[in-house]
Amino acid sequence: MSEEQMRRPDGEPLLELSGVTKKFEGLVAVSDVDLKVYPREIVSIIGPNGAGKTTVFNLITGIYRPTSGQITLAGKSIVGLNPDQVLERGIARTFQNIRLFNNMTVLENILVGQHSQLKAGVLGALFRWPSVQREEQRARERALTLLSFFGSSLVDRQDEYVVNLSYADRRRVEIARALAASPKLLLLDEPTAGMNEAETREAVQYVRRLRDELGLTILLIEHKLTVTMGISDKIAVLDYGRKIAEGLPEEVRRDKRVIAAYLGQSAEESEQQDAVSEASEQQQSGIEIAESQEIASEASELQEPGGEVTGQQDAELEASESQEPRVSKQQSVIQGNERQEPATGAE
Numbered sequence: 001m002s003e004e005q006m007r008r009p010d011g012e013p014l015l016e017l018s019g020v021t022k023k024f025e026g027l028v029a030v031s032d033v034d035l036k037v038y039p040r041e042i043v044s045i046i047g048p049n050g051a052g053k054t055t056v057f058n059l060i061t062g063i064y065r066p067t068s069g070q071i072t073l074a075g076k077s078i079v080g081l082n083p084d085q086v087l088e089r090g091i092a093r094t095f096q097n098i099r100l101f102n103n104m105t106v107l108e109n110i111l112v113g114q115h116s117q118l119k120a121g122v123l124g125a126l127f128r129w130p131s132v133q134r135e136e137q138r139a140r141e142r143a144l145t146l147l148s149f150f151g152s153s154l155v156d157r158q159d160e161y162v163v164n165l166s167y168a169d170r171r172r173v174e175i176a177r178a179l180a181a182s183p184k185l186l187l188l189d190e191p192t193a194g195m196n197e198a199e200t201r202e203a204v205q206y207v208r209r210l211r212d213e214l215g216l217t218i219l220l221i222e223h224k225l226t227v228t229m230g231i232s233d234k235i236a237v238l239d240y241g242r243k244i245a246e247g248l249p250e251e252v253r254r255d256k257r258v259i260a261a262y263l264g265q266s267a268e269e270s271e272q273q274d275a276v277s278e279a280s281e282q283q284q285s286g287i288e289i290a291e292s293q294e295i296a297s298e299a300s301e302l303q304e305p306g307g308e309v310t311g312q313q314d315a316e317l318e319a320s321e322s323q324e325p326r327v328s329k330q331q332s333v334i335q336g337n338e339r340q341e342p343a344t345g346a347e
């Protein structure tokens with residue numbers, strides 16, 4: 001029995017990608033990727049900017065349709081489903097750039113997430129039939145239960161406009177909204193982006209609790225390697241759209257192809273770019289964190305001795321995560337094009 005078979009969790013994969021390829025005209029964004037995610041696993045996808053991570057998320061969630069290959073959830077194909085249908089099947093996600101309704105309250109945002117599960121029709125909502133009122137009451141109670149997963153502070157702020165929340169709180173609300181759809185599989189796109197060290201530590205804990213207490217299976221994209229290494233059962237590494245490595249965090253950390261994929265520039269260049277990118281991220285989120293503290297602490301976390309990866313290599317690895325995309329022109333296309341290819345009906 002191979003090592004992979006020995007440590008493979010029991011049962012069938014919840015999510016399986018087989019030979020998935022996505023081409024955008026001349027560009028192969030994702031190339032022949034295989035990935036199995038078993039129930040209750042936390043699996044991370046990492047890779048340099050432009051490696052294809054977000055495209056994989058967009059393929060799984062029906063924003064894009066694979067050029068070729070198969071994607072199954074619990075053994076059934078989800079290729080060709082649109083994003084709402086994928087959500088109904090049990091895959092919810094959060095976004096790298098938080099997508100909440102800023103002019104709605106915390107509670108209202110969660111209620112929107114439950115919308116697809118409510119039965120009240122237009123007439124019922126208009127005339128406020130008792131059955132509708134009862135359903136609304138249940139939805140509110142459930143929304144509060146979901147918020148309480150993150151402690152009492154968000155429950156206390158349920159009537160606050162989302163725009164007034166800290167960046168970390170908005171990320172929590174976004175996860176609570178994703179949970180409102182009762183997913184089996186949760187896709188988290190950079191769940192700790194823009195967070196300070198303490199918030200990041202807390203986020204790591206609640207990602208674990210999502211699995212341990214709610215039984216969710218989690219696939220995440222995360223740029224902070226300290227987070228990924230600490231939290232993942234398995235890590236898949238993409239580079240130029242190809243999966244170049246997959247395995248336990250320790251295996252991936254020592255993989256020569258992975259190190260080579262990350263080490264494209266000098267540590268000094270990387271650190272400068274990292275500082276600029278961290279600063280703009282913090283500014284956008286409105287969080288005032290001493291950028292130097294963040295960088296210093298990231299660097300010190302990465303200075304653990306041992307293994308084939310030296311402290312410097314590791315710092316370079318971390319720093320290079322924030323470099324500009326390799327294909328910056330195309331990168332700008334992503335933002336505008338993300339929804340330009342709505343998937344058609346189910347296959």
Ligand SMILES: Nc1ncnc2c1ncn2[C@@H]1O[C@H](COP(=O)(O)OP(=O)(O)OP(=O)(O)O)[C@@H](O)[C@H]1O
Pocket residue numbers: 024027028029047048049050051052053054055056325327329330331332333334337338
């Ligand atoms: N809609 C699109 N049209 C054309 N090219 C695209 C589109 N979406 C993504 N790409 C290209 O596909 C490649 C992979 O992009 P993707 O956003 O998936 O990478 P990533 O690993 O998520 O990067 P990052 O870490 O910077 O978010 C990039 O070269 C990108 O420019």
